[in-house]
Amino acid sequence: MPTRPIYWNVPGYLWLYLFFAITVGVLAWGLWGHYRVIRRGPRQPLWDQAGRRLWSLVVDGLFQRRFWTDPSAAVMHLFIMWGMLVLLFGTAIVLLEADFHLPVFRGTFYLWLSLALDVFGVLAAVGLVMALARRYLLRPARLDNRGEDALILGGLLFVVLNGFALEALRLAASPDPWAAWSPVGALLAAPLAGAAPTTLMAWHRVLWWLHLLTAMALVAWLPFSKLLHILTGPAHQLLRDLAPRGVLAPVDFSDEAREVYGLANLDEVGPRGRLALEACTRCGRCQEVCPAYLSGKPLTPKQVVLDLRAELEVALPWRQRAATPAAAGHAAAGGGAGGASAGTSSGRAGGAPATGPAARTIPGQVVETEVIWSCTTCGACQEQCPVYIDHPPLLVEMRRYLVMVEGEFPSEAQLALRNVEVNYNPWGVGWADRAAWAEGLGVPDFSAVVTEHPDAWLYWVGCAGAFDARNRQVAAAVAGLLQKAGVPFGILGTRERCCGDPARRLGNEYLFQTLAEHNVAALTGAGVRRIITACPHCYHVLSREYPALGGQFQVVHHTAFLADLLREGRLKPARQAAGEGVVYHDSCYLGRYAGIYDAPRHIVDALGARRVELPRARARSFCCGGGGGRTFLEESLGKRINLMRTDEIVGQGAKTAVTACPFCLTMLEDGAKERDRAFTVLDVAELLSRHL
Amino acid sequence: MRIVVCAKQVPDTEARVTVGKDGRSIDETGITFIINPYDEFALEEGLRIKERLGGQATVTMVCVGPPRAEEALRTGLAMGADAAVHVWDDSLAGADAAALALVLQAAVTQLGFDLILCGRVAIDDASAQVGLRLAERLGLPHANAVTKLEVQGSKLVAHREVEGGVEVVELPLPAVVTAQKGLNEPRYPTIPAIMKARRREIGRPGLAGLGLDAGKVADACRSEVLSLAPAPARKGGRLVAGEPQEAARTLAHLLREEAKVL
Numbered sequence: 001m002p003t004r005p006i007y008w009n010v011p012g013y014l015w016l017y018l019f020f021a022i023t024v025g026v027l028a029w030g031l032w033g034h035y036r037v038i039r040r041g042p043r044q045p046l047w048d049q050a051g052r053r054l055w056s057l058v059v060d061g062l063f064q065r066r067f068w069t070d071p072s073a074a075v076m077h078l079f080i081m082w083g084m085l086v087l088l089f090g091t092a093i094v095l096l097e098a099d100f101h102l103p104v105f106r107g108t109f110y111l112w113l114s115l116a117l118d119v120f121g122v123l124a125a126v127g128l129v130m131a132l133a134r135r136y137l138l139r140p141a142r143l144d145n146r147g148e149d150a151l152i153l154g155g156l157l158f159v160v161l162n163g164f165a166l167e168a169l170r171l172a173a174s175p176d177p178w179a180a181w182s183p184v185g186a187l188l189a190a191p192l193a194g195a196a197p198t199t200l201m202a203w204h205r206v207l208w209w210l211h212l213l214t215a216m217a218l219v220a221w222l223p224f225s226k227l228l229h230i231l232t233g234p235a236h237q238l239l240r241d242l243a244p245r246g247v248l249a250p251v252d253f254s255d256e257a258r259e260v261y262g263l264a265n266l267d268e269v270g271p272r273g274r275l276a277l278e279a280c281t282r283c284g285r286c287q288e289v290c291p292a293y294l295s296g297k298p299l300t301p302k303q304v305v306l307d308l309r310a311e312l313e314v315a316l317p318w319r320q321r322a323a324t325p326a327a328a329g330h331a332a333a334g335g336g337a338g339g340a341s342a343g344t345s346s347g348r349a350g351g352a353p354a355t356g357p358a359a360r361t362i363p364g365q366v367v368e369t370e371v372i373w374s375c376t377t378c379g380a381c382q383e384q385c386p387v388y389i390d391h392p393p394l395l396v397e398m399r400r401y402l403v404m405v406e407g408e409f410p411s412e413a414q415l416a417l418r419n420v421e422v423n424y425n426p427w428g429v430g431w432a433d434r435a436a437w438a439e440g441l442g443v444p445d446f447s448a449v450v451t452e453h454p455d456a457w458l459y460w461v462g463c464a465g466a467f468d469a470r471n472r473q474v475a476a477a478v479a480g481l482l483q484k485a486g487v488p489f490g491i492l493g494t495r496e497r498c499c500g501d502p503a504r505r506l507g508n509e510y511l512f513q514t515l516a517e518h519n520v521a522a523l524t525g526a527g528v529r530r531i532i533t534a535c536p537h538c539y540h541v542l543s544r545e546y547p548a549l550g551g552q553f554q555v556v557h558h559t560a561f562l563a564d565l566l567r568e569g570r571l572k573p574a575r576q577a578a579g580e581g582v583v584y585h586d587s588c589y590l591g592r593y594a595g596i597y598d599a600p601r602h603i604v605d606a607l608g609a610r611r612v613e614l615p616r617a618r619a620r621s622f623c624c625g626g627g628g629g630r631t632f633l634e635e636s637l638g639k640r641i642n643l644m645r646t647d648e649i650v651g652q653g654a655k656t657a658v659t660a661c662p663f664c665l666t667m668l669e670d671g672a673k674e675r676d677r678a679f680t681v682l683d684v685a686e687l688l689s690r691h692l
Numbered sequence: 693m694r695i696v697v698c699a700k701q702v703p704d705t706e707a708r709v710t711v712g713k714d715g716r717s718i719d720e721t722g723i724t725f726i727i728n729p730y731d732e733f734a735l736e737e738g739l740r741i742k743e744r745l746g747g748q749a750t751v752t753m754v755c756v757g758p759p760r761a762e763e764a765l766r767t768g769l770a771m772g773a774d775a776a777v778h779v780w781d782d783s784l785a786g787a788d789a790a791a792l793a794l795v796l797q798a799a800v801t802q803l804g805f806d807l808i809l810c811g812r813v814a815i816d817d818a819s820a821q822v823g824l825r826l827a828e829r830l831g832l833p834h835a836n837a838v839t840k841l842e843v844q845g846s847k848l849v850a851h852r853e854v855e856g857g858v859e860v861v862e863l864p865l866p867a868v869v870t871a872q873k874g875l876n877e878p879r880y881p882t883i884p885a886i887m888k889a890r891r892r893e894i895g896r897p898g899l900a901g902l903g904l905d906a907g908k909v910a911d912a913c914r915s916e917v918l919s920l921a922p923a924p925a926r927k928g929g930r931l932v933a934g935e936p937q938e939a940a941r942t943l944a945h946l947l948r949e950e951a952k953v954l
Binding site for chain 1: 704706707708722724726877879880881882883884886887888890891
């Protein structure tokens, strides 16, 4: 029966049980430390939608779905991961045979396993060499190299190559009838054929112990190095937040004695958020696509996560001692080291939960305020992260603290928020003029329409459509198209207020909820069931954030609605766009947030225009710079994001750029003005109405 | 140091103002009211002086106005005022700057003060008199339209905005100072402060509590609003075409004969 001797040529192999015990002990101690850190903070349900979670574990964990936007990285990592998994499996089979005396390391299974171990060992080695080459030869900016990277990659490569060397030495020193099933070992054994068996065996013994000790050292090191992601990565893929992208958790304002809102420290972060921080592998995909980082602002999403993780890991038992002196200024009276267990089970309402010895205020002390205000919440980072870390909500939580507790934020933000408070729009135009754009256009008030058409659509105009001069033209175009198609619709007029997107993204959750309450009541009171809006930000808030505040409406973005009208023949383009080049720019909130990529493209195509795709399009689209309330802030650091995108459009040579978001329209039009009006910017609705 | 800030609630700058049915006041329906921006500068300055002095100062906000003005006082408390006093009586409707100065004099005297801060002008009636009339009534020195203010022991150093420059004046306490735009940037109240401000007591002495009555107020009035009319709608600009010399001549003619500004 095919098999091979276990512990061949290793007389003192019993020592390995001692090393094994040490390894398991260190590993368990380290993992227990991480587990305790993750379990701190408020409890939260983790296992809703279990089926979807397990499926994600398969496609995102085992098949690394999110890696495939960068194929070479995907191949590299899949090779390493699968190689190591199969080698681990082989080792486990040996363990079953040797220590549990199960007859598993034999027969046909043994032969195929033997072959598989060689094949996957080669794949692992290839993957590791690729990884080393990326890190130390290609050096992409997103990777920061630390000592542990070299040690881990080098260590793993050493273990794999050493395994092949052991195989070769064994085959060269003792004949094996099934050597063909270990092709790599057999190949390497050939040149050793002439060597003296005693020499070969001496080498074998040395390398065998090195192989074992290196492998065990790496296993024991797992909780203390980035190898931890082997466990935390899949764990977070499994337990991550499954809410639609960018939907922020509402703050509870019912307790009027509450003193702290937002992310002041990590006490209020539950296990899911903690696991997210522990899952980061420093791969830097988030950084590589971040408009703030690419335009030279101080924000890199990766560093935000790493800084927060460092703060979290202060509570690890082996970090506590090292961290205490540095934070002497904040050391509160009372127990320090016991904090790890004190804060979890009992009181977290009211007073300050037990924090570790080094509880610093996150905004300002752990993450610089300039970093916090740089984010456009475009979601490009989230789209890329292989382990599903959600960076922008963390930054918005920090803004909540700065705005609602400290009252410290850019003065332009203060102006925008005040404008929203007083006149219900961030531009601060008198709210009584909200319906002025519609004068003379025959756009009825919703209440006049709903009596006749109970299913009438509400056109949610949004602040931009109502108050911004340029976007008023878009509102007029949308209304005209709806009228032309005979769609029964009306507007709320002055009963509509800002949906609250800028307030919420700028961190004033209180103001957001005030607006949401008003709007939900106004919409419900008017008998609205279905809403069309031309603003992706309004779309996101109305469709995905109002439900948590009691507003349940069917919400459709105008691009989807207009595309349907074209398909149904209710709108017919009268003239074709004669092949003129039209660039389509994906809005972040329409694309990455709402997943609407095809409807606007369908409209452009239906008009006969030659659609030009930008290098960064669809899910990889590059922000205009206007999201997250940034439309209303100065952009004083680094390059201007809208000009970077403008230049990308200029590079495509088209004379028309089309978008479907009022902020994008404004930002790109400002950019085009600075580039000698190289192209005109239109909303999809405007493009359509020009061809009817 | 006892700092008293006098503030008025006014329609928002962007509000669409229409004349009410009586023809003598504005129609308040659909108008958002705010703290008069200049009074907000005054309040912010009071809070900053208090912060600079540490715990040795208090800021009290006084507002004469109808019941809706309570909202302005709550905002002031949320910004950091230590106390708020709301004075109202129906006989105060239509009271002019002279009458208001009388009421404020009674209010601040009852409170006790070392420094009185007012806005330079209210943006609704734009009379710009109340602060100065109050100072006169109290017989106190005052500095008007101040853009920078320092407390140095028992005296004030104030930078005043004057035509084409800045005048630096020194005045002894107690004194009245009116705030000009540029003095500071008012803070944004925090949520815990807003929550707390909702539950705070607001002093409501009433006219009688201040030793006044409707008759005294009426006697103090020096003016009466007879009618209000909306400002004429702004006409569009006019482009003067032609050769530069010719156009300049036409423009000069228009400015002299039609606009009558030359």
